[in-house]
Amino acid sequence: MKHEVIIAGFGGQGVMLMGQLLAYSSMLEDKNVSWLPSYGPEMRGGTANCMVIVSDRQVASPLITAPSALVAMNLPSLTKFADSVKDGGVVLYNSSLIDEEYQRDGITSIGLPFNDLAVELGNARVANIVALGSLLSATDICDKDSVIDSIKSVLPERHHHLLPLNEKALEKGLSLVN
Amino acid sequence: MARKLMKGNEAIGEAAIKAGCHLFFGYPITPQNELPEYMSKRLPEIGGTFVQAESEVAAINMVYGAAGTGSRVMTSSSSPGISLKQEGISYIAGSELPCVIVNIVRGGPGLGGIQPAQSDYFQSTKGGGHGDYKLIVLAPSTVQEMVDLVQEAFDLADKYRNPVMILGDGMLGQMMEPVEFKEREIKKVDHSSWATVGMGDREKPNIVNSLYLDPQELEDHNHKLQRKYDEITANEIRYETYNCENAEIILIAYGTTARIVQDVIPMAKEKGIKLGLIKPITLWPFPYDVFNDYVDSTKAFLSVEMSMGQMVEDVKLAVNGKKPVHFYGRSGGMIPTPEGILENVIEVLGGLE
Numbered sequence: 001m002k003h004e005v006i007i008a009g010f011g012g013q014g015v016m017l018m019g020q021l022l023a024y025s026s027m028l029e030d031k032n033v034s035w036l037p038s039y040g041p042e043m044r045g046g047t048a049n050c051m052v053i054v055s056d057r058q059v060a061s062p063l064i065t066a067p068s069a070l071v072a073m074n075l076p077s078l079t080k081f082a083d084s085v086k087d088g089g090v091v092l093y094n095s096s097l098i099d100e101e102y103q104r105d106g107i108t109s110i111g112l113p114f115n116d117l118a119v120e121l122g123n124a125r126v127a128n129i130v131a132l133g134s135l136l137s138a139t140d141i142c143d144k145d146s147v148i149d150s151i152k153s154v155l156p157e158r159h160h161h162l163l164p165l166n167e168k169a170l171e172k173g174l175s176l177v178n
Numbered sequence: 179m180a181r182k183l184m185k186g187n188e189a190i191g192e193a194a195i196k197a198g199c200h201l202f203f204g205y206p207i208t209p210q211n212e213l214p215e216y217m218s219k220r221l222p223e224i225g226g227t228f229v230q231a232e233s234e235v236a237a238i239n240m241v242y243g244a245a246g247t248g249s250r251v252m253t254s255s256s257s258p259g260i261s262l263k264q265e266g267i268s269y270i271a272g273s274e275l276p277c278v279i280v281n282i283v284r285g286g287p288g289l290g291g292i293q294p295a296q297s298d299y300f301q302s303t304k305g306g307g308h309g310d311y312k313l314i315v316l317a318p319s320t321v322q323e324m325v326d327l328v329q330e331a332f333d334l335a336d337k338y339r340n341p342v343m344i345l346g347d348g349m350l351g352q353m354m355e356p357v358e359f360k361e362r363e364i365k366k367v368d369h370s371s372w373a374t375v376g377m378g379d380r381e382k383p384n385i386v387n388s389l390y391l392d393p394q395e396l397e398d399h400n401h402k403l404q405r406k407y408d409e410i411t412a413n414e415i416r417y418e419t420y421n422c423e424n425a426e427i428i429l430i431a432y433g434t435t436a437r438i439v440q441d442v443i444p445m446a447k448e449k450g451i452k453l454g455l456i457k458p459i460t461l462w463p464f465p466y467d468v469f470n471d472y473v474d475s476t477k478a479f480l481s482v483e484m485s486m487g488q489m490v491e492d493v494k495l496a497v498n499g500k501k502p503v504h505f506y507g508r509s510g511g512m513i514p515t516p517e518g519i520l521e522n523v524i525e526v527l528g529g530l531e
Contacts, residue, residue: 020354024183027356033183035354039209039292060440062353065515 001056003141004064006081008049009073009094014128018071019050021132021154025146026054034062047076054141069139071131073114078102082109090138092131092177108138112176118169126169133173144170181356186321186346187212189357190280191220193328194252198364199278200226201251203240205233207259208292209348210282214254234259238266238279245275246386248369250332254280256348257298258289260306267341268307272388274372274403276335278328279313280344282351285511293511294348296433299488302345303462310400312407314342314414315461317432321355327459329362336367338410345461347484349434349513407463415467416459422472425454427523430493431482432458434513439482441516446523453523461489469496476501478526482519483507502526 005022009015016037023035036051051064066086072078072093082091087106096115103109112134118127129151136144151166184192191213194202202221204214214230221228231237237253244251255263260281270277283298285291300306302315314334318324324346331342369375374384390396421443422428431439436457446453454472458465469479478501481490490505497503506522508514 020183023354027181027183033356035183036349037352039348039352041292059355059437061438061516062349062355062434063438063513063515065517 001054003052003054003069003139004067005052005054005069005071005135005139005141006049006064006067007052007071007073008047008077008081011046011048013048013073014125015048015071015073016050017154018128018132019052021147021150022052022054022135022141024150024154025142028146028149029142031056031142032059034059036062047074047080049077049081069135071135072098073128073131074098075100090135092134092138094127094131096127110134110138110177117172117176121165121169121172123165126165129166129169130173130176133170134176135173136170137174137177144174181358183354184321184357185212185352185354186324187282187351188216189321189325190254190328190344190346191216192359193325194278194332195220195224195226196359197250197329197332199250199252199332200224201244201249202226203229203231203237203244203251203253205231205237205255205259207256209284209294209351210254210256210280212351213280213282234262235266238263238270241277241279242266242270242273242275245270245277246273246374248276248367248373248375250276250336252278252280254282256282256284257286257295260298260301264301264307267313268309268311269388270341271307271311271313271403272309273386274339274406275341275386276332276339277341278331278335278344279341280328280346283345283347285509291511292348294350294434294484294513295509295511296347296435296484297486297488297509298345299461299483299485302343303464303492311403312340312410312462314338314340314410314463315345316342316416317345317459317461318350319433319436319457321350321353322357323459324350325357325359333365334414336365336369338406339372340406340410345433347434348511411463414460415463415465417465417468418457418459419468420455420457421452422454422456422476424452424475425472426452426477427480427526428454428456428472428476428478429480429482429519429523430456430458430489432461432489435482435484438514438516439519442519442523445516445520449520449524451523451527458489464492464496466492466496469493473497473500478502478504480504480506480523480526482514484513485509
């Protein structure tokens with residue numbers, strides 16, 4: 001078992017956190033993980049991405065050239081990475097911000113309105129957690145409960161009133177993909 | 179103890195604190211900023227001292243001063259900043275003081291870029307500053323190994339009264355991996371015979387100095403340093419080998435690049451090519467002798483680096499003309515891919531038939 005996930009979007013969309021939660025949750029399940037961020041001169045509005053590897057064996061190179069899953073939160077990310085997804089892989093893209101459709105033979109590609117769904121839940125900022133939920137149901141990388149545990153650990157105590165919202169967002173995401 | 183998911187740079191900081199380092203002097207530069215940031219938060223909590231100096235030159239000289247008391251002290255920077263510290267590093271080595279210097283390497287030369295590189299190999303292992311001196315240079319390839327080696331670096335610095343450099347790169351500094359901080363005893367060394375910690379019962383003051391105006395005295399000092407470097411070379415060489423028995427080609431790589439090479443080995447196996455890896459962990463002293471174990475059974479060596487070919491010179495010294503030595507590298511912040519390395523291996527093999 002080896003998952004190689006690229007999560008990409010605008011700076012500020014929470015893609016780094018999404019990757020960290022995925023790595024953290026998988027670590028809680030005793031898997032080997034690595035999280036590698038892009039760290040160019042990025043800023044809010046620029047592009048950002050991180051590469052997460054989850055494996056039952058030791059992670060050698062933390063760099064991903066052919067991901068098994070891609071979460072693209074905006075169009076530049078989809079354009080940059082979608083064609084590199086390997087056969088049998090998954091592409092989840094944010095149709096709230098991406099108008100065109102992306103389909104390719106040999107992969108599963110699904111457009112989901114992460115931003116709109118987050119707004120429906122009452123907070124546009126949980127779009128990343130909705131996306132993370134959909135990634136979990138499309139790939140089975142780790143359990144929902146592990147993600148809830150890691151959100152608890154990562155979120156400072158003063159923000160813990162947001163836990164129920166995050167759990168709802170995660171469940172929403174999980175319900176999107178069969 | 180539970181594993182923690184930590185960024186490389188932050189893990190270095192925690193490892194240093196666990197090793198009894200309570201003093202840090204630094205100046206910001208990407209891609210190592212999380213380390214001073216972490217120290218600025220943690221050191222005051224434990225009664226330590228963090229100073230953001232006015233420059234790299236000031237920071238290394240603060241390290242020089244603190245190390246003169248025999249205290250465990252660390253500084254960190256990235257390539258251009260480490261260049262600025264060279265004068266101080268030479269003084270620290272000349273004065274035989276223990277300290278740990280972290281270089282999270284970025285692309286050069288000059289201001290270069292901020293992406294990962296290994297192009298400070300020469301600077302770290304062959305001098306960098308002036309005079310006949312050596313740093314012990316440790317090159318981790320995972321965040322866990324970085325933690326273990328940082329803790330070890332302080333012990334080595336104390337044991338030999340010598341500066342130790344941790345040579346990482348931007349990728350290792352920025353990435354997160356699970357780490358475990360193993361409980362380990364801090365090897366306390368009595369520095370009272372030389373450290374400037376007050377007169378106590380002594381009749382003569384201890385003086386920390388690298389100035390010897392009498393040439394004979396300075397030559398004697400150089401011989402003494404050399405004896406120490408010989409002792410380090412005899413005792414402290416570290417490396418790992420993977421799959422080297424009967425390997426057709428042995429790749430040599432350290433740090434991040436060694437991880438990438440570990441992915442190439444199974445890819446090559448699928449194509450029927452048997453590859454081995456020698457991973458130096460101490461870049462100085464370099465593990466020359468291990469090459470003797472495999473030089474007869476392998477066809478060629480290939481040094482893989484994120485530089486234009488700096489370690490390849492040490493590999494050639496080790497192989498001593500007995501087999502061909504090739505080089506493959508990327509530079510400027512570009513990272514070798516497993517596919518690119520494999521292509522190069524096939525090229526090397528083709529040239530051998």
